[in-house]
Amino acid sequence: MLGFGTVGQGAYRMLADNREAIQRKVGTALEVVRIGVRDPEKPRPVDPELVTTDLESIVSDPAIDVVLELMGGVAPAGSLIEAALAGGKHVVTANKELIAKQGSRLLRIAAEQGLDLHFEAAVGGGIPLIQPLKHQLAGNDVLKLMGILNGTTNYILTKMAEEGAEFQTALEQAQAAGFAEADPKSDVEGYDAQYKLAILCSIAFNREVPPDNVHREGIDAITRRDMQFAELLGFRIKLLGIAESIGDRILARVHPTLVPKEHPLADVRGVYNAVWVQGDFVGDVMFSGKGAGGAPTASAVVGDLIDVCRNIRIGGAGNLGPFEAGSAAVPIEDLRTRFYLRLIVKDRPKTLGCIATIFGNCDISLSAMEMRVIDSGRNLGEIVFLTHPCLESSFHRAVKAIKNLHMVESVANWLRVEQ
Template identity: 60%
Template sequence: MTLAQDRRLDLHYEAAVGGGIPLVQPMKHQLAGNDVLKMMGILNGTTNYILTAMQEDGADFADVLADAQAKGYAEADPTNDVDGFDTAYKISILASIAFGRQVPVEGVYREGIRKVTRTDMAYADVFGYRLKLLGIVEPVEDRVRVRVHPTLLPKTHPLSSVNGVYNALWLNGDFVGDVMFSGRGAGSDPTASAVVGDLIDVGRNMLIGGPGSALPYGEGMPVESIDTLRTRYFLRMIVGDRPKVLGQISMALGEHRVSISAMEMRTISRGENGEIVFLTDTAQESDIRAALAALTPEQGVERIESVIRVEG
């Protein structure tokens, strides 16, 4: 990037994010007059295929992953996809373009989808949500928070209807408002479309003798910690058969400034463990972690099964 800038040469990489979906050029040019207020993307077709199949077929992660590998959607070693690395690389590129300063991938908070279960999806459906692996960018004063993790989105959000191997990017700008790009995010034809488009752009610059179009990045963008994030949370836990367990859990959460907005509870048979799912009101990440650490078998909580952030 620096070498291309110094020598005023073209550097194009449209296919690096979103395959055939035009994302890099619109953000560099057509949306350059906007301050990006928030950006959320489904940027990995493999994980979106897996989550869609789990949702629609009620299948387990391991079974769907094996099916995706058999169909060629997932690599023999799926780590890069299912552990969120690929999405982290792509969202760091988009964040760097959006703010004109390099956002290092090392600063991206990352969780994958290995721990997602069809049970989580079933409860999410009851609450009116869909589960997606998202890359999320949001400015925080003079810093930026960039994160990748499983996320619950309202069924009415446009990203919730992006299924299978498709990718999409939703963006909110101060002037343009909400914008969404979607399409085939991988595969030989979509990738070729993006590469050929870049080559044509380079050729046009050569014909007119124009300067290179490498984006001039400023110094690195400071990255905000996930600990200061304020959002809602989906919490699923296994609890013992004991009196006042709900009251003890509510008290422990309340002591860490976490309040409950909705709850689902699987009937507890006498002498057996039960399952409780909470949707919280907006809370800070650090408070959620402290509250969950305080939930022990003494309060009736045998284990925490799932902690999923909620958007929208």
């Protein structure tokens, strides 16, 4: 094992607690023989004889069959995995960042060596996602995939929706409950979900999708007011990873989205994750469960390990093989979707007419509208529009023109809406 933190200790405990049952399933005993860490002084619930800071000695030990990389980060995890594969060892990893950035290259090395490189835990923690996409759903043409891929942001958005909290308060509550890091950037700004969506896309569409090809926006601009209007209009706001193939290209994006209350993803609350997949033959399928934490993530790591061990026993590798080369991403400006727009306006007779004219000139039709007086003394009102599907570039053209109207005080927020 490389790494003995939250996931490493979870995997170690699962292998110990369920040792006999796992042995019966695999047909042989599994032994953890070395554990690589950074700080040798930390107290750990494990025989100190197993622990080393010399990680190279693990990946080059000829007596070791499988390496579990549970340390995280791109370096030195990537070169250690490479060295393990070069030395004939199968590898299981939970490392989303590394797989998103270098998965294709590492899979190519594993395939050349006839070895397994599994990474179920890298997306959705304990939820089986990679294996079903690789196997049971592999015959389908995946039409669309949408997921709540980050538990921290889903916890924050749930608090905002259900308790009327503002973003900052909900973030502090998430930090106090241990669901958000002291530095929440990776979760809140959507990087974590971006890595996970890149991996899911590569599997679902069998195409190399680098994280940079996934458009990314975070949730820090969402306010309690947006939550209230979304509720009123029949939606919930979720940070979604959404991917679809358009012709032979893929449009992949992570951003806060209005999801209709009837959609199964709208009911995914708190730290839970879920992925909804639409296949041409299977129809709609949804996977959900705990997307992080030592025990759920260990479940995915140990599941992968058992798969590897079964392959070793039959003398093969169930490797995925490298993905096909990717094509250029579809730019977000080419997206056709519905939009939500919230404006602060001066309450004047021609305000609505002027805004509607701009929408019309940009070929955008409206599907719903809500209006509130927010400050009668200053004659200020708030208007929310929902559009029918339109081109993202047209929507931004309209917003730019609306912003310039003298009766518009500010564009308070805008969001994309799923049907």
